[in-house]
Amino acid sequence: RKEVEQDPGPFNVPEGATVAFNCTYSNSASQSFFWYRQDCRKEPKLLMSVYSSGNEDGRFTAQLNRASQYISLLIRDSKLSDSATYLCVVKGGYNNNDMRFGAGTRLTVKP
Amino acid sequence: NAGVTQTPKFRVLKTGQSMTLLCAQDMNHEYMYWYRQDPGMGLRLIHYSVGEGTTAKGEVPDGYNVSRLKKQNFLLGLESAAPSQTSVYFCASSAGPGGNQPQHFGDGTRLSIL
Numbered sequence: 368r369k370e371v372e373q374d375p376g377p378f379n380v381p382e383g384a385t386v387a388f389n390c391t392y393s394n395s396a397s398q399s400f401f402w403y404r405q406d407c408r409k410e411p412k413l414l415m416s417v418y419s420s421g422n423e424d425g426r427f428t429a430q431l432n433r434a435s436q437y438i439s440l441l442i443r444d445s446k447l448s449d450s451a452t453y454l455c456v457v458k459g460g461y462n463n464n465d466m467r468f469g470a471g472t473r474l475t476v477k478p
Numbered sequence: 479n480a481g482v483t484q485t486p487k488f489r490v491l492k493t494g495q496s497m498t499l500l501c502a503q504d505m506n507h508e509y510m511y512w513y514r515q516d517p518g519m520g521l522r523l524i525h526y527s528v529g530e531g532t533t534a535k536g537e538v539p540d541g542y543n544v545s546r547l548k549k550q551n552f553l554l555g556l557e558s559a560a561p562s563q564t565s566v567y568f569c570a571s572s573a574g575p576g577g578n579q580p581q582h583f584g585d586g587t588r589l590s591i592l
Contacts, residue, residue, distance in 0.1 A: 371520065401580075410568055410583035411521065454520065463575040464509070464528065467537075468520035 370394060373455050373469035380476055384445045388472045390438040390455030397467075398459030400431055402440050405452045405471065414440075414453070445476045480504050484569050484584035491559045491591050499554040499587050501569030509572045510552035511536070511581065512544060514565040521568060527552055528575070559591045 372391045380386050392400075400417035415422065417429040417438055428441040438455055455469035482503045491497060501510065508529050513521040513536075523536030527546040541563060543555045552571075556563060566588050570581040 369520075375518070408586075410585045412583070413580040464511075464526055464534070465536075466511075466523060466581070468513075468522070470518050470520040 368393060369470070370460070370467045371455055371457050371469040373453075373472045375470060375472060377473040377475055380445055380474070382445055382447060382476055382478055384476075385441065385443045386445060386474060387442075388440045388453055388455075388474075390440075390469055392436050392438070392455075392457045392460075392467070394457070394460030394467075395436060396460045397436075397457045399457075400429075400438050401456040401458070402427075402429055402438075403454040403456055403468075405454055407452075411454055411468075442474075445474075447476050447478065450474055450476045482569055482571055482582050482584035484567075484587050486587060487585070488588045489590070491556075491589065493560060493591060495559050496555070496557050497559065498556075499567055499569075499589075501552045501554070501571075501584060502550055503552075503569075503571040503582070504550065505571060505573075505582065506549070507571035507573050507582075508549070509575060509579075510546065511570040511572075512542070512552065512554045513568045513570065514538065514563075515568060515586075516565050524554065524567075561591045563589065564591045565589060 402414040403411040404414045405411040421430045426443045452471040511526040512524040525544040530549040569584040
């Protein structure tokens with residue numbers, strides 16, 4: 368079983384749609400959580416951290432459920448530029464430097 | 479503002495050859511990392527360094543060695559390349575290990591082993 372599991376997609380949505388991605392992690396000792404974005408053949412870039420109380424950054428909302436070991440990312444009013452692969456990242460399960468990446472969920476936003 | 483720079487960007491090797499990937503960062507970060515990314519697997523940590531002169535094993539260290547002789551550089555070596563090491567390699571750096579210290583990635587090295 369992978370330590371960080373994501374639905375690989377692809378998710379194909381029209382502009383303006385709301386789309387949600389889910390992620391589950393297996394190591395209950397994990398301490399920090401992030402969503403990264405990776406464009407095709409590019410490097411990953413931090414999208415947002417995920418806080419226990421849930422947090423919002425513009426059109427993006429991230430939620431964490433520690434009891435269920437579950438993280439989510441909601442994108443509202445999708446833009447063409449949101450097309451990318453979204454990586455769920457979990458940190459600190461084994462040591463403070465340990466980051467485990469999900470394989471990513473691919474999103475395509477169409478006109 | 480270069481950030482994290484990886485060289486080379488592409489390389490094709492024959493099985494058994496050796497090579498070194500170079501990662502350089504200009505952000506004065508203490509922490510540096512080497513990952514590999516394979517289809518359907520996500521990024522996996524190979525080795526990392528928490529400061530000049532220190533290195534540690536990550537999730538998939540076998541077949542690789544690293545060195546951090548200078549704070550700004552982190553080298554990844556393949557002593558005897560194998561086809562299983564065909565992958566995209568990413569270097570990253572961060573200011574510290576803290577929960578919300580983001581990792582800044584280089585733009586990757588595509589390595590093929592024939």
